[in-house]
Amino acid sequence: MKRSSHRQKQIGFNIHAFSFTAVMLLLVVINIFKGPPYWVLWVLLGWAVGLLSHWWFVLGPGIKNSESR
Numbered sequence: 117m118k119r120s121s122h123r124q125k126q127i128g129f130n131i132h133a134f135s136f137t138a139v140m141l142l143l144v145v146i147n148i149f150k151g152p153p154y155w156v157l158w159v160l161l162g163w164a165v166g167l168l169s170h171w172w173f174v175l176g177p178g179i180k181n182s183e184s185r
Contacts, residue, residue, distance in 0.1 A: 125174045136167050 120128075140160055147156040172178040 122175075129170055129175055132167060132170055136163055139163075 140156075140163070143156045143159055147154055
């Protein structure tokens with residue numbers, strides 16, 4: 117992925133963000149209909165950390181640290 121253009125990296129992140137949003141909406145609806153306990157919060161937290169790290173190292177401030185390697 118190091119040789120990918122900024123546009124390709126942006127598209128990859130957008131796909132990740134779209135799938136995150138779509139799946140989380142589906143899981144929230146399922147969990148609301150099932151009722152407590154609200155397990156969807158753990159899924160949301162875990163995947164949000166992955167999405168944030170994707171942004172950080174591909175498009176955000178962390179890209180400067182990874183390019184120096």
